[in-house]
Amino acid sequence: MTDKIEGYLEVGHNEKNEIIINLPQDMTGHIVFSPNQARHLAQSLNSRAAEVERLIREQENYNRRKAAEAIPVDRSAQTMTDGSPVTPDHREINPATGMQKGYVILSAEERAKGFVRPVRRSYRHIGAQGPKYPLRDLTDEEKSQYVNSGYAKLEVYPENESPMTGRFWSQQELDNIGKGCGIVTTMGVALSETWARDNKFYSGTFCANCRRHYPVEEFVWWGTDETLGS
16 A cells, blocks of 8 residues: 655654644644643544545455456366366265265456455354245145145245245244254365355355255354355
8 A cells, every 4th residue: 555645744752742643745834732642643643544544445455356357257267276187086075074075166267367355264054044925824735735835935026026926934944944053164275265256156054063065045144144155
């Protein structure tokens, strides 16, 4: 961050124990403060400087994100996390750990094109999210039509969700709402950068505590309420 203001302020004190600020060369005069006034001014300046620097960082991050969004993601540019080619058997589960044999990432070259989301390494397992809209019991016709489905309730969507009219929920799905373990999982940098380059690249992820993979909707980025993939 470059300081665009040339010159500097000279600060001293006088025989009256007042704080003196001499103005830059292109200005004239000086400003006199009591010690309390000077201390308050310093605190105010530090606070305002921090706020302005935060705004500058946010704008810079926004500009980088928009530039990255303008470059289409090449999802064919894939490797395994160790840089080797993708293998057909990478989804095989290790019974001892619950993890896959390997995990696919976007190549280093693809990730270098920029990120559409922040690079974040940790996420928390909160469990399945519940309905957004009111539930109702199934009608007799629906019970007959879906007799072997296990459906217990229908979530009725509002008109603005058209042409979708609703979603059926099983009792097991309803019972599992919010039943995540709450533990935080941390992943490697290449995986994190893949999420940041293409936030829709993965449909599921791994919980280190449960030792299982779950849909991304069951996790939020650590320290936020932002769902993975959003």
